[in-house]
Structure formats: C-alpha cells, structure tokens
Amino acid sequence: MTQNDQDLSCGCDKPAVAVASVSQSPSRRNLLFKVGAGLNGIAAAFIGVPLLGFVLSTFKRESTETWISLGPMESFPRGETRLAAYRNPVNKPWDGDTAEVPCWVRRIDQESFQVFAINCTHLGCPVRWFQASRLFLCPCHGGAFYEDGSHASGPPPRGLFEYRHKVESGELKVLGGHLPTLAEPL
Amino acid sequence: MLRSIALWFEERLHLTKLFEATGGHKVPPSTNSWFYVFGSGTLLCFLLQIVTGTCLAFVYVPSTNEAWTSLQYLNNQQFLGWFLRAVHNWGSIFMVGIMTLHLVQTFLFGAYKYPRELTWVSGCFLFLCTLGMAFTGQVLRFDQDAYWGLGIGASIMGRVPLVGAQVVHLMLAGPTIAGETLSRFFSLHVFVVPGMILALVSLHLRLVLTRGINEYPKPGSVVLKESYETEYEDLIKKTGVPFVPNVIGKDLIFSAFLVIAIVTCAVVFGPAGPSGPPNPTLIHTAPKPDFYFLPIYAILALLPAYMETFLLLVAPVIGVALLILLPFYSGTGEKSYRRRPMAVVVVLLAALTAGLLAYLGTFAPWSPHMEAWSSASTPPAYVSGRSALELQGAILIQSKQCRNCHSLGGEGGLRGPALDTVATRLTHDQLIRQVIQGSGNMPAYGKNLRPAEVAALVAFMQTLRPSYQPPARDSTRVAAANPLAKDLRASR
Numbered sequence: 001m002t003q004n005d006q007d008l009s010c011g012c013d014k015p016a017v018a019v020a021s022v023s024q025s026p027s028r029r030n031l032l033f034k035v036g037a038g039l040n041g042i043a044a045a046f047i048g049v050p051l052l053g054f055v056l057s058t059f060k061r062e063s064t065e066t067w068i069s070l071g072p073m074e075s076f077p078r079g080e081t082r083l084a085a086y087r088n089p090v091n092k093p094w095d096g097d098t099a100e101v102p103c104w105v106r107r108i109d110q111e112s113f114q115v116f117a118i119n120c121t122h123l124g125c126p127v128r129w130f131q132a133s134r135l136f137l138c139p140c141h142g143g144a145f146y147e148d149g150s151h152a153s154g155p156p157p158r159g160l161f162e163y164r165h166k167v168e169s170g171e172l173k174v175l176g177g178h179l180p181t182l183a184e185p186l
Numbered sequence: 187m188l189r190s191i192a193l194w195f196e197e198r199l200h201l202t203k204l205f206e207a208t209g210g211h212k213v214p215p216s217t218n219s220w221f222y223v224f225g226s227g228t229l230l231c232f233l234l235q236i237v238t239g240t241c242l243a244f245v246y247v248p249s250t251n252e253a254w255t256s257l258q259y260l261n262n263q264q265f266l267g268w269f270l271r272a273v274h275n276w277g278s279i280f281m282v283g284i285m286t287l288h289l290v291q292t293f294l295f296g297a298y299k300y301p302r303e304l305t306w307v308s309g310c311f312l313f314l315c316t317l318g319m320a321f322t323g324q325v326l327r328f329d330q331d332a333y334w335g336l337g338i339g340a341s342i343m344g345r346v347p348l349v350g351a352q353v354v355h356l357m358l359a360g361p362t363i364a365g366e367t368l369s370r371f372f373s374l375h376v377f378v379v380p381g382m383i384l385a386l387v388s389l390h391l392r393l394v395l396t397r398g399i400n401e402y403p404k405p406g407s408v409v410l411k412e413s414y415e416t417e418y419e420d421l422i423k424k425t426g427v428p429f430v431p432n433v434i435g436k437d438l439i440f441s442a443f444l445v446i447a448i449v450t451c452a453v454v455f456g457p458a459g460p461s462g463p464p465n466p467t468l469i470h471t472a473p474k475p476d477f478y479f480l481p482i483y484a485i486l487a488l489l490p491a492y493m494e495t496f497l498l499l500v501a502p503v504i505g506v507a508l509l510i511l512l513p514f515y516s517g518t519g520e521k522s523y524r525r526r527p528m529a530v531v532v533v534l535l536a537a538l539t540a541g542l543l544a545y546l547g548t549f550a551p552w553s554p555h556m557e558a559w560s561s562a563s564t565p566p567a568y569v570s571g572r573s574a575l576e577l578q579g580a581i582l583i584q585s586k587q588c589r590n591c592h593s594l595g596g597e598g599g600l601r602g603p604a605l606d607t608v609a610t611r612l613t614h615d616q617l618i619r620q621v622i623q624g625s626g627n628m629p630a631y632g633k634n635l636r637p638a639e640v641a642a643l644v645a646f647m648q649t650l651r652p653s654y655q656p657p658a659r660d661s662t663r664v665a666a667a668n669p670l671a672k673d674l675r676a677s678r
Contacts, residue, residue: 094365
C-alpha cells in the first residue's frame with residue numbers, strides 16, 4: 001500500500017510517460033478501471049458458473065434406481081430372515097467393497113418376502129438380526145425393530161426402510177441404488 | 187561478510203521494518219503470562235498437522251478400493267509410517283484440546299470485547315474449521331467406523347426439511363457412499379478446509395497486530411467504547427514491550443513441551459486404527475466416533491426422539507450464532523472473569539455437560555451388547571438349587587438375547603435395568619406383562635415367546651432377589667384376598 005503511494009506520488013524511478021498519463025486524464029483512468037473491473041466480473045462468471053455447476057452437480061434428488069437380483073428365491077428359507085448383499089448398480093471401478101450393499105431378506109411364506117435396508121432409521125448404523133428373539137437390534141443407540149421391520153423400541157423415528165421387491169423367473173429382485181435416509185426412503 | 191549478505195537482503199526485503207510491524211510489535215507486559223500461550227500452541231499444532239499430513243499424502247491413496255490397504259501399508263511396512271500416522275492423530279487431538287483452552291481463556295478474559303470483535307469471530311470460524319478437519323480426517327481413516335460415520339452424517343443431513351435428499355447427495359457425491367465420497371472428503375480435508383484455515387489464521391493474526399492483544403484484565407477495569415482505545419494506546423506507549431523477544435519465551439517453552447507431548451503420546455499409544463475394512467457387508471461392528479464427537483453420539487441416544495431433529499439441525503445453528511455474536515451483545519463492560527460469575531458458570535456447565543456426555547459415550551450404556559447373549563456368564567449363585575422350570579428360564583434369558591440389554595452379575599448390556607434384584611421390583615404378573623407387552627425401551631416379546639417359555643422366564647426372574655429382601659408384592663391382590671387386619675398381620 002505505502003509502496004504504491006510512494007511510487008505514484010514521488011514517481012522517482014517511474015518512467016515519465018506513465019506518470020504523465022496517470023496525472024493527465026483521471027477520467028480515462030477511471031474508465032479503464034471500470035472496464036477492467038467489469039471485464040473481470042464477466043471473466044469470473046465464465047469460470048465461476050461452470051465451477052459451481054461441477055461442484056453442485058450432485059445436489060439433486062434423482063438417483064438411478066434399478067432392479068437388482070439378490071439370487072434365487074430358494075436361497076431364502078421360509079420363515080427365516082437372512083443377510084443378503086447386492087452390488088450397487090451405480091458403481092465405479094474404484095468403489096471396491098463399498099459397492100457391496102447388504103440387506104435383510106425375510107421370507108414369510110412361499111411367495112411373500114420383505115427386504116429391509118441394513119441402515120437403522122435413526123442414524124444409519126447397521127442393524128443386526130437376532131433369530132431367537134426375532135428382533136433387529138442397532139449397535140449404535142439401541143434401536144430395536146420387530147421381525148416385520150416395525151419399530152419396537154429406542155430412538156428410531158420409524159420402522160426399517162423396506163425395499164420394493166419382486167420375484168422374476170425364480171429370482172428375488174429389489175429396487176435399489178441409493179442410501180436410504182428419512183428424506184429419501186426406499 | 188555475513189553482515190554484508192544480511193544488508194543485501196535487508197535492502198531488498200526491508201526485513202527490519204517487517205519485524206517491527208510483526209514479531210517486534212509492542213504488547214502490554216501483562217500478556218507475558220502462561221494463560222496467553224494457547225493461541226500459539228494451536229498454531230503450532232496446525233503447522234505440525236500440515237507437515238505430517240503432507241508426508242502421509244505421499245503414501246495414502248484416497249480411493250475407496252485402496253485407502254484401507256494403504257493405511258495398513260503405512261502402519262506396517264512404510265518406514266516410520268506408523269509414527270507419522272500416530273503424530274498426525276495425536277496432533278489433531280492436541281489441536282482440538284489446546285484450541286478449546288484458547289477459546290475458554292479468551293472468553294474468560296473478555297478478549298472478545300470491543301474492539302476485538304473480529305478477532306473473536308475469526309477465531310470462532312477457525313474453531314469450526316478445525317472440527318471440520320477432525321470429522322473429515324476421521325473419514326480419511328477409511329475403515330468401518332469411517333464408513334458408518336458417513337452413513338450417520340448422511341442420516342443427519344436426511345433430516346433437513348425440503349432439500350434433505352439433495353443435501354445427502356451433495357455430501358456423499360452421489361446417491362450412496364462410494365468412490366467419489368472419499369475423494370470429496372479428501373479434497374475437503376487436504377485442500378479446502380486447510381486453505382480456509384490459512385486464510386482465517388492470516389486474518390486472526392493481522393487483527394492481533396491492528397487491534398492489539400488483550401491486556402491481562404484487572405477486576406474493576408471496564409471497557410467503554412469511548413475511552414478504551416486511548417487507554418490501550420497509552421498502556422502500549424508507557425509500558426509496551428516488544429513481543430519478540432520479551433514475551434515470546436513462554437510461548438516457545440509451551441510449544442516445545444507440546445511437541446514433546448504429542449510425539450510421546452504418538453510413540454506410547456501408536457496410531458489410531460484403521461479398524462475393520464470398510465466393507466458394508468461386514469455388519470458385525472459397532473461404529474463409534476472419535477472422542478471429539480462422543481458428546482454428540484451420547485446426546486443422540488439420551489434425548490427423547492421428538493427433540494432430535496431440532497437438536498441436530500437447529501440447536502447447533504443457535505449455539506454457534508450465540509458464540510459468534512458474543513462480542514455484539516456483550517461487547518463492553520467488565521472483562522475479568524472474577525467479576526463475571528455467569529461467564530464462569532457457562533464455562534463450568536459446558537465443560538461438565540461435554541465431559542459427562544463424552545464419559546457416557548466411552549462405554550455407551552444405551553447400546554445393546556450384541557454378543558452378551560452368547561458370551562456373558564450366569565453367576566453360579568443364580569442357578570444353584572433352582573427348579574427345572576427356573577433353570578429353563580435361566581437358559582431362555584440367554585438364548586432369547588435378554589442379556590444383550592440386561593445384565594446379571596455385572597455382565598451384559600446396560601440398555602435395560604440389571605435383573606439381579608428384579609423380583610424385588612416386579613411381581614409375577616408385572617413380569618409377565620413386561621415380557622409380553624414390553625414398555626419404554628423394551629420391545630414386546632409376546633409374539634416371539636410361547637406361553638411355556640414366558641412361564642419359565644418369569645419363574646427364573648422371580649428367584650432373582652437377595653435373601654434379605656422380600657419379593658415385590660401385589661397389594662391389590664393381597665387386599666382382595668384378605669381382610670385388612672389379616673393383611674396387616676401378614677405384612678408384619
């Protein structure tokens with residue numbers, strides 16, 4: 001700051017021409033400053049808008065839901081609840097194990113199933129099935145759910161998230177593709 | 187020769203002037219105090235984090251497929267990799283700790299008051315950025331806790347009204363926790379937030395120079411907007427001493443001890459994690475946050491459900507706003523904590539609350555012990571001399587996973603009450619009702635137990651009382667069966 005002031009006021013080392021043009025036409029200097037600032041504003045928008053678009057590109061609701069097979073329905077015994085897993089349909093080559101998504105499959109009778117997300121509806125921790133007490137328990141804050149996924153006790157605000165599912169040519173399929181949350185259940 | 191080299195640089199860089207305007211600036215001699223070392227201590231921790239973090243980035247691979255393996259490589263194969271990971275971890279713990287002390291000290295010493303409002307505000311943002319570093323750093327240690335921690339973060343964001351789903355997608359860089367999620371947090375942890383911290387530290391230090399360092403407050407000296415600045419200028423003119431070399435000594439000593447403490451902790455305790463691999467199908471895990479977030483973890487288990495969304499989304503905003511705006515509603519007046527009892531009470535309450543919640547968070551009494559049903563033993567005294575039916579109940583209390591929430595002989599979950607003396611609290615009928623219908627935090631077991639199993643369970647629980655304490659008694663039944671006088675005699 002002070003350095004600049006010195007340069008302008010004394011101008012000892014500055015070429016005479018520069019000092020002259022600056023002192024001669026203040027209006028021209030103002031105009032150039034304004035044009036320069038305005039141009040930079042436009043330039044900032046040129047780079048800033050696509051930049052924001054890039055960063056905020058995931059700020060959207062849509063997720064690519066796909067029907068995914070959990071395997072032949074015979075692998076789920078009647079009257080039992082089993083852990084199953086599917087590979088996330090929107091995976092990337094570098095996802096590694098994180099593309100594997102677990103879920104709980106409850107086979108009620110021959111044709112009727114329930115498929116629950118692994119995530120507790122409280123804060124998303126993985127719930128565990130306890131066959132003998134027929135409960136899902138969450139290790140984080142102690143939420144508990146009955147075998148049909150309904151809320152049994154603890155802090156969760158609702159029952160387990162349930163996948164839409166269908167049986168197609170002997171295979172159990174679920175509609176998946178996103179992490180279930182209260183804002184976006186399955 | 188040396189002198190001429192120094193002069194050559196001096197001529198070009200005006201180093202003397204720079205020194206006079208920075209390190210050599212005059213400060214009140216009262217600031218030569220051990221209470222004034224926490225700011226420089228925090229800065230030192232930050233510099234240490236930059237150095238160790240940069241070194242770790244030489245080896246760490248920010249890819250969901252490789253991150254965990256590269257952490258194992260750092261721990262076990264890279265020469266001194268374990269040491270750098272440990273120093274980085276302990277550096278972060280000390281940074282959060284020392285910064286909290288700095289915050290408390292400046293609060294208690296009234297340093298935020300006129301004319302140092304912006305110093306306080308920038309400091310508050312530095313505090314938030316540092317907590318942001320703590321959270322994002324925990325994610326980069328990409329293990330089971332990190333994976334489920336992201337799920338917890340997403341679940342919290344999913345409670346935002348209207349745009350919850352969008353915010354979740356923005357945070358996770360897509361609809362699920364996957365490759366791009368880790369890249370996002372790597373960029374935040376390594377570029378974005380440290381950049382913000384550097385900018386804020388510059389502002390913070392610039393303000394220390396322009397607005398001066400807070401003098402050690404004397405009880406009774408009151409800050410008035412009209413007179414404070416002239417008073418401070420007078421103080422500096424009359425008694426001011428250059429920060430370097432007169433006052434920096436204590437900072438240097440504290441900083442040296444800080445580095446020694448961090449390295450010692452790193453060597454003694456080693457690096458943190460990584461815990462199990464971040465494979466979501468390995469569900470036998472109980473995710474837990476690092477210690478800075480234990481109070482939040484605890485309060486989310488202890489609050490009634492209807493308050494949670496408010497507490498998660500609104501309360502932090504109000505709390506942070508109250509903190510940041512402090513100099514604007516309490517900008518003048520008494521500075522010394524000796525004359526500000528409420529300030530002391532606020533600090534004590536906050537420390538007690540955070541400390542107690544963090545303490546509870548370390549053993550999480552609200553979490554079921556997932557393995558207790560198959561691993562916790564039954565005290566021999568509770569089974570000796572019992573009938574076949576009662577013994578059957580003792581088996582059921584294990585096999586039906588009751589022990590996951592209820593302890594016997596100090597083993598088992600703490601989610602529900604210990605059952606050692608349950609017979610003194612609940613009658614036969616109440617036990618049956620509680621098992622079948624549940625209540626409070628207990629699920630109803632009516633559908634999952636046959637009547638004979640309930641009978642066995644209750645028979646066993648009725649034996650659970652010390653010999654010197656009578657069983658719980660159903661007063662209505664006694665009254666109905668007996669006339670009043672008989673009842674009184676019986677109870678005697």
